[in-house]
Amino acid sequence: MRIVVLSIFEGGYQPITAITAATALAMAGHDVALRDISVDGLGDTGILVDADVVAVAVPLFEALSASPAVVDSVRSVNPEATVVFFGQFATINAASLVGRLCDFVIVGEWERPLVTLMEHVHRPGSVELVGTLDPAMAQAGRTARPWRSWGFFEVPDRRLAPPLGAYPQRQLERVLGREAMVGGLETSRGCRRRCAYCSVHAAYGGAAVAMRAEKILADVQAMIAEGMEHLTFMDADFLNHAERSLAIVEQINASFPGITYDFTTRIDNIAQNNRIIKKLDRLGTIMITTSLHFPSQKVLDQIYSNLRISTVESAFELIKNTDITLIPTFTPFNPWVEFEDFEILHQFLLRYDLDRKIDPSQYSNRLHLYKGSPLLSNETIKKLKLVPREFDYEWVHSDSRVDAFYAATRALRPSQENAARCCLKC
Numbered sequence: 273m274r275i276v277v278l279s280i281f282e283g284g285y286q287p288i289t290a291i292t293a294a295t296a297l298a299m300a301g302h303d304v305a306l307r308d309i310s311v312d313g314l315g316d317t318g319i320l321v322d323a324d325v326v327a328v329a330v331p332l333f334e335a336l337s338a339s340p341a342v343v344d345s346v347r348s349v350n351p352e353a354t355v356v357f358f359g360q361f362a363t364i365n366a367a368s369l370v371g372r373l374c375d376f377v378i379v380g381e382w383e384r385p386l387v388t389l390m391e392h393v394h395r396p397g398s399v400e401l402v403g404t405l406d407p408a409m410a411q412a413g414r415t416a417r418p419w420r421s422w423g424f425f426e427v428p429d430r431r432l433a434p435p436l437g438a439y440p441q442r443q444l445e446r447v448l449g450r451e452a453m454v455g456g457l458e459t460s461r462g463c464r465r466r467c468a469y470c471s472v473h474a475a476y477g478g479a480a481v482a483m484r485a486e487k488i489l490a491d492v493q494a495m496i497a498e499g500m501e502h503l504t505f506m507d508a509d510f511l512n513h514a515e516r517s518l519a520i521v522e523q524i525n526a527s528f529p530g531i532t533y534d535f536t537t538r539i540d541n542i543a544q545n546n547r548i549i550k551k552l553d554r555l556g557t558i559m560i561t562t563s564l565h566f567p568s569q570k571v572l573d574q575i576y577s578n579l580r581i582s583t584v585e586s587a588f589e590l591i592k593n594t595d596i597t598l599i600p601t602f603t604p605f606n607p608w609v610e611f612e613d614f615e616i617l618h619q620f621l622l623r624y625d626l627d628r629k630i631d632p633s634q635y636s637n638r639l640h641l642y643k644g645s646p647l648l649s650n651e652t653i654k655k656l657k658l659v660p661r662e663f664d665y666e667w668v669h670s671d672s673r674v675d676a677f678y679a680a681t682r683a684l685r686p687s688q689e690n691a692a693r694c695c696l697k698c
Contacts, residue, residue: 273324273394279308279433280328280335280342283696284441285456286433288506289359289382290329295429296383297327302390306432309342311439317349324353325393327386328374331359331697333471333642336663343373354393358382360697363418363475364644365663371407379403380418381461381481383425418476422483427490428457436498443631444502444534447559447597452532455495456504456696459488459520463508465538468575468646469565469603469639472508472697480512485520492524492531502532502558508697510535514545518552525555534559536695539600540579542587553594560596561695562587565603565639566613567620574608574650588624599629601695604681605638607652611673636682641665 279287358378385403403419462476
């Protein structure tokens with residue numbers, strides 16, 4: 273079958289979600305093309321005209337929110353194509369997507385379910401679908417069991433996507449002090465943590481699956497051949513399996529010395545893994561991204577389990593003794609902050625010399641309440657005035673001064689969504 277895989281946006285990196293899907297479909301013998309809309313736009317829609325199936329990757333909210341316009345474009349040139357959604361935010365929104373924007377939604381991991389679904393589309397009823405929601409199931413109030421297996425995962429064929437050079441990483445280049453060819457890969461999907469704000473938690477419910485080291489090394493080798501000089505580990509939390517993560521970096525470093533690294537992790541993983549952080553520093557880790565939201569215990573208690581301000585401070589003290597740049601992300605405008613609390617953030621930034629390191633867009637970050645967020649069951653959130661939109665909610669702070677300050681801050685610091693992201697999966 274002729275299949276077009278569309279990536280709308282995946283954090284400014286080569287779209288690993290779309291690439292792994294296209295790789296699995298190509299290996300199953302299908303005629304597959306991949307189009308990254310964030311790089312090339314839809315461009316010549318002729319690529320869609322003869323497609324039997326259009327598979328749309330929606331790993332992030334930005335991709336989900338843009339998907340209705342993308343599907344309209346697909347339907348306008350090929351109304352007969354079967355449209356399939358897959359990726360993290362497809363899993364979260366499966367019931368509201370199927371039968372409205374698409375014909376099928378893959379729930380959970382997507383490689384094997386997509387291949388199985390193609391067999392079903394070609395010969396209906398010939399196979400038993402896995403991890404797939406269809407309109408009949410949704411209308412009956414049934415859900416699809418998320419597919420959780422890496423057994424079908426192969427080394428991504430990155431030749432299907434635009435080259436690494438099409439994805440410049442300016443924030444990393446500022447830390448490196450030079451331009452660099454940057455690649456990104458996953459060593460795991462999901463997360464064992466259950467942070468209440470996090471879309472990874474919403475999609476995976478505390479589950480995490482890891483890929484085999486030999487697949488990771490083969491993918492690194494392919495990107496090195498393309499000129500990669502720096503590697504981003506795109507895992508939701510790279511230190512969820514800290515010893516394994518260290519072993520992977522050691523293996524990569526042994527084969528490709530000189531490569532530098534960055535990753536995302538929860539800040540208590542930094543404080544609790546002193547030995548591993550020091551080794552990662554020596555192996556070439558230059559940057560760690562971590563989400564703090566707001567440096568007060570009152571706020572942390574609402575969104576994290578068992579995270580203390582003292583642990584946050586310990587992590588910053590540990591990083592001081594390394595060559596690693598710790599980049600925290602913040603959500604200053606949240607329902608638990610009080611107007612007087614903004615001085616707490618100001619003093620924290622000064623204490624750790626962060627005001628010159630973090631992107632200015634961080635100062636205007638506002639808590640995102642997407643539909644399906646675990647935070648919607650929070651008692652404070654339940655009391656807020658929520659204005660529903662297609663895929664999320666606008667909310668009103670209980671103190672009008674906070675919202676007025678937000679409006680003023682946003683006007684001074686225009687939003688830069690790519691820079692404001694707390695991680696590449698959330």
